[in-house]
Amino acid sequence: xxxxxxxxxxxxxxxxxxxxxxxxxxxxxxNARKKVGDAMKKLDYYPxxxxxxxxxxxxxxxxxxxxxxxxxxxxxxxxxxxxxxYKKGYKILLFNSQSxxxxxVEYVNTCVGNRVAGIILCSGSVPMEVFExxxxxxxxxxxxxxxxxxxxxxxxxxxxxxxxxxLISCGCRHLLYIGNVNSVSMPADLRAEGFxxxxxxxxxxxxxxxxxxxxxxxxxxxxxxxxILKKYPETDGxxxxxxxxxxxxxxxxxxxxxxVPEDMKIVGFxxxxxxxxxxxxxxxxxxxxxxxxxxxVRLLDDSVxxxxxxxxxxxxxxxxxxxTA
Amino acid sequence: xxxxxxxxxxxxxxxxxxxxxxxxxxxxxxNARKKVGDAMKKLDYYPxxxxxxxxxxxxxxxxxxxxxxxxxxxxxxxxxxxxxxYKKGYKILLFNSQSxxxxxVEYVNTCVGNRVAGIILCSGSVPMEVFExxxxxxxxxxxxxxxxxxxxxxxxxxxxxxxxxxLISCGCRHLLYIGNVNSVSMPADLRAEGFxxxxxxxxxxxxxxxxxxxxxxxxxxxxxxxxILKKYPETDGxxxxxxxxxxxxxxxxxxxxxxVPEDMKIVGFxxxxxxxxxxxxxxxxxxxxxxxxxxxVRLLDDSVxxxxxxxxxxxxxxxxxxxTA
Numbered sequence: 001x002x003x004x005x006x007x008x009x010x011x012x013x014x015x016x017x018x019x020x021x022x023x024x025x026x027x028x029x030x031n032a033r034k035k036v037g038d039a040m041k042k043l044d045y046y047p048x049x050x051x052x053x054x055x056x057x058x059x060x061x062x063x064x065x066x067x068x069x070x071x072x073x074x075x076x077x078x079x080x081x082x083x084x085x086y087k088k089g090y091k092i093l094l095f096n097s098q099s100x101x102x103x104x105v106e107y108v109n110t111c112v113g114n115r116v117a118g119i120i121l122c123s124g125s126v127p128m129e130v131f132e133x134x135x136x137x138x139x140x141x142x143x144x145x146x147x148x149x150x151x152x153x154x155x156x157x158x159x160x161x162x163x164x165x166x167l168i169s170c171g172c173r174h175l176l177y178i179g180n181v182n183s184v185s186m187p188a189d190l191r192a193e194g195f196x197x198x199x200x201x202x203x204x205x206x207x208x209x210x211x212x213x214x215x216x217x218x219x220x221x222x223x224x225x226x227x228i229l230k231k232y233p234e235t236d237g238x239x240x241x242x243x244x245x246x247x248x249x250x251x252x253x254x255x256x257x258x259x260v261p262e263d264m265k266i267v268g269f270x271x272x273x274x275x276x277x278x279x280x281x282x283x284x285x286x287x288x289x290x291x292x293x294x295x296x297v298r299l300l301d302d303s304v305x306x307x308x309x310x311x312x313x314x315x316x317x318x319x320x321x322x323x324t325a
Numbered sequence: 326x327x328x329x330x331x332x333x334x335x336x337x338x339x340x341x342x343x344x345x346x347x348x349x350x351x352x353x354x355x356n357a358r359k360k361v362g363d364a365m366k367k368l369d370y371y372p373x374x375x376x377x378x379x380x381x382x383x384x385x386x387x388x389x390x391x392x393x394x395x396x397x398x399x400x401x402x403x404x405x406x407x408x409x410x411y412k413k414g415y416k417i418l419l420f421n422s423q424s425x426x427x428x429x430v431e432y433v434n435t436c437v438g439n440r441v442a443g444i445i446l447c448s449g450s451v452p453m454e455v456f457e458x459x460x461x462x463x464x465x466x467x468x469x470x471x472x473x474x475x476x477x478x479x480x481x482x483x484x485x486x487x488x489x490x491x492l493i494s495c496g497c498r499h500l501l502y503i504g505n506v507n508s509v510s511m512p513a514d515l516r517a518e519g520f521x522x523x524x525x526x527x528x529x530x531x532x533x534x535x536x537x538x539x540x541x542x543x544x545x546x547x548x549x550x551x552x553i554l555k556k557y558p559e560t561d562g563x564x565x566x567x568x569x570x571x572x573x574x575x576x577x578x579x580x581x582x583x584x585v586p587e588d589m590k591i592v593g594f595x596x597x598x599x600x601x602x603x604x605x606x607x608x609x610x611x612x613x614x615x616x617x618x619x620x621x622v623r624l625l626d627d628s629v630x631x632x633x634x635x636x637x638x639x640x641x642x643x644x645x646x647x648x649t650a
Contacts, residue, residue, distance in 0.1 A: 082421045
């Protein structure tokens with residue numbers, strides 16, 4: 001079997017340049033990359049990363065644990081994380097915890113067993129103690145973990161406040177907030193807090209609802225939304241904690257003959273593709289998913305290198321006005 | 326550091342039972358699983374899967390290469406594959422080729438270097454020769470690879486025929502097909518073929534359009550669709566090769582003042598969540614994504630075990646009638 005040295009000789013480059021290409025680190029010219037690729041192909045050389053990682057102790061793999069893949073917000077997040085990881089020479093091991101406690105715990109163990117360089121955690125269902133003493137950097141995205149890990153969040157509280165301000169400025173006086181329930185405290189809870197603060201300050205009636213775990217996992221909210229809107233027929237504005245819920249509210253309104261935006265205004269959260277594909281298009285709070293993914297991978301890379309990373313990074317959100325408010 | 330033997334002793338089980346739990350293979354009682362988990366936790370034992378895979382040659386990891394993560398069809402596919410992989414004790418290494426030839430080639434090399442058990446390929450941008458002699462089973466989903474790999478597809482031709490039949494039975498006489506361009510031949514091309522056959526048989530006017538690679542990668546079709554619908558104002562029915570394109574056609578119709586379904590009928594493809602969140606909801610061809618994912622992982626598992634697998638598996642589709650046709 002060919003060795004790294006053989007590849008270097010064939011490519012007419014130094015072994016350290018070949019190594020840089022293989023590890024995708026530091027400056028590499030397109031020309032060098034091509035030469036190494038051609039030489040590898042010619043010699044049928046595949047670097048055994050499994051063996052390499054045994055020596056180097058950890059692999060250049062990131063364990064990514066999400067509660068959902070199909071949900072547009074997580075699909076967008078995973079896509080951006082994969083993109084950023086690729087740029088820094090990392091691979092993604094993807095795990096879908098589906099809010100199942102046991103599955104999440106098992107996944108963390110699998111990550112450690114596979115000697116990942118670090119874990120990016122987007123799932124709220126992993127209890128803190130699982131991470132104790134695993135010796136692997138953890139970055140959370142939109143999740144709290146009260147044991148010294150680094151978190152990347154968007155400004156959820158500000159987003160909730162912006163949504164309430166927008167609905168009230170449109171003339172709404174009977175507001176609803178519909179968020180996802182979680183057994184643990186989550187940054188997204190701050191959306192409700194920001195919303196509540198403004199409603200109280202402006203003395204506008206509001207009610208808060210949570211979807212249930214099962215509904216969150218199945219992504220089916222229609223029955224719940226139907227019940228809520230029938231129980232509160234005076235509602236004239238809804239703030240949904242995701243565009244996905246916002247889009248389902250639009251469907252429920254159509255079914256109940258409630259006109260949007262005439263009789264009902266809606267503000268979503270996330271600003272994923274879906275927000276531009278509903279009729280009317282969703283007014284929403286833009287979450288800077290790309291920048292959050294970029295930050296998460298950068299912080300993980302810094303952690304691996306032993307650098308100090310901020311305990312919490314909160315990125316700004318903004319209101320995107322479309323057709324529902 | 327604790328060993329497998331220590332864990333077995335602590336759990337009061339045989340080492341082979343512990344090994345079965347760790348490998349997630351064969352029958353394992355919930356009780357045994359719990360005992361092993363508790364013992365591992367108590368002893369701080371993490372099986373070094375990197376070392377294990379050195380001995381066992383390949384890991385229980387599947388390399389999954391997709392051209393898109395954000396696209397609802399691929400998000401749904403990835404989610405189902407992760408689910409099925411978990412059930413069979415595999416992990417997913419996720420790669421987003423974004424239709425970039427070089428990236429896809431690099432990813433295949435990374436998969437081989439990481440000693441994956443097999444590769445599931447959903448990307449059309451990987452040239453055949455990359456797979457020659459890599460010695461790893463490959464299963465393709467909705468992709469052709471003419472070198473003896475096993476493919477899992479839905480009945481694209483039948484789907485295209487169903488869409489044409491539906492539009493014609495609704496009274497449409499000026500049809501359009503809008504599909505994604507691909508530099509290589511893809512199973513999805515058969516959707517156009519099935520559609521074309523019916524139009525010709527029924528003597529109904531039709532035109533075929535392809536989106537460009539850039540539009541596919543950016544998921545922005547608005548300008549293209551705007552141009553097409555303006556150029557063919559007599560169009561009264563469109564078959565879109567994905568619900569995502571179908572949803573964008575709805576937006577374009579709204580912008581141009583074309584009423585759906587009164588003046589224009591639309592049939593999509595895939596039947597992802599999005600199809601139920603547009604107004605009106607999309608009539609579409611249901612692709613059995615869950616069953617396709619199940620089949621792909623089963624075939625990969627069979628290939629790893631040295632069993633013979635079918636060269637091609639084609640699963641049926643069905644028409645789902647909603648509001649656009």
